[in-house]
Structures are given as structure tokens and as C-alpha cells.
Amino acid sequence: MGAPQLALANAVxxxxxxxxxxxxxxxTGAEGPLLGLAVGTVAGLTFSVTTLVQHNGFExxxxxxxxxxxxxxxxxxxxxxxxxxxxxxxxANHQPRARHSSRCGRSAPSVVSAPCPGCTxxxxx
Numbered sequence: 001m002g003a004p005q006l007a008l009a010n011a012v013x014x015x016x017x018x019x020x021x022x023x024x025x026x027x028t029g030a031e032g033p034l035l036g037l038a039v040g041t042v043a044g045l046t047f048s049v050t051t052l053v054q055h056n057g058f059e060x061x062x063x064x065x066x067x068x069x070x071x072x073x074x075x076x077x078x079x080x081x082x083x084x085x086x087x088x089x090x091x092a093n094h095q096p097r098a099r100h101s102s103r104c105g106r107s108a109p110s111v112v113s114a115p116c117p118g119c120t121x122x123x124x125x
Contacts, residue, residue: 038080039085
């Protein structure tokens with residue numbers, strides 16, 4: 001595999017993890033550097049390492065070479081996952097809004113939940 005193919009494969013993996021990490025953060029509410037570590041490890045073990053072990057077994061490569069390559073792939077996914085987590089900026093938990101009262105001439109503050117994952121909950125004092 002040449003350098004352009006390797007760069008393309010790594011870019012696709014980084015893009016996938018760049019999507020998987022914030023989706024997992026939104027779905028689970030998890031935060032912190034361990035999120036990227038967990039997502040990278042799970043993605044590396046379930047997709048990359050298992051495929052590599054199958055291919056190397058079919059090609060009758062030595063178990064030592066398979067272990068070295070699998071370790072490289074796992075480290076690559078973990079580092080990409082942690083890097084993707086470092087780039088994620090979570091939206092604020094609420095968006096302050098003001099609701100104008102026509103009776104009193106004043107605005108009453110209210111708190112509106114973030115628009116993601118698709119529901120809006122409004123609360124006011």
C-alpha cells in the first residue's frame with residue numbers, strides 16, 4: 001500500500017471517529033478524555049483489529065506480525081479517538097431566552113433546553 005492510500009485510509013478512519021465520538025457523547029452524556037479513549041478502543045477492536053486478524057489468518061501471516069499490526073491499528077484508533085474528543089465542543093446545556101409580557105411591559109427570563117436531540121423543554125420562574 002502506497003503513501004496516498006495509507007493517508008486516505010487514515011483520513012477515513014479519523015473522519016469516522018470524528019463522527020462517532022460526538023454522537024456517543026450526545027447519546028450517553030459522557031464527557032472527558034476517557035470518552036475518546038473508550039470510543040477509539042471499541043472502534044479499533046471491533047472494526048480494525050478483527051478485520052486484520054481475519055485477513056492475516058487467510059494470508060497465513062505469522063501470529064507475531066499479526067499482533068504487531070493489530071497493536072499499531074489499536075493505538076492508531078485510540079489516539080484518533082482521544083484527538084477527536086479533544087476537538088469536540090459540547091453546546092451549552094441551555095439557551096437563555098427572554099419572553100416579553102404585554103401586560104407588565106417587562107421581559108420574563110426563561111431557560112430553553114438545547115435543540116439537540118430534537119426536543120425543546122421550556123421552563124420559567
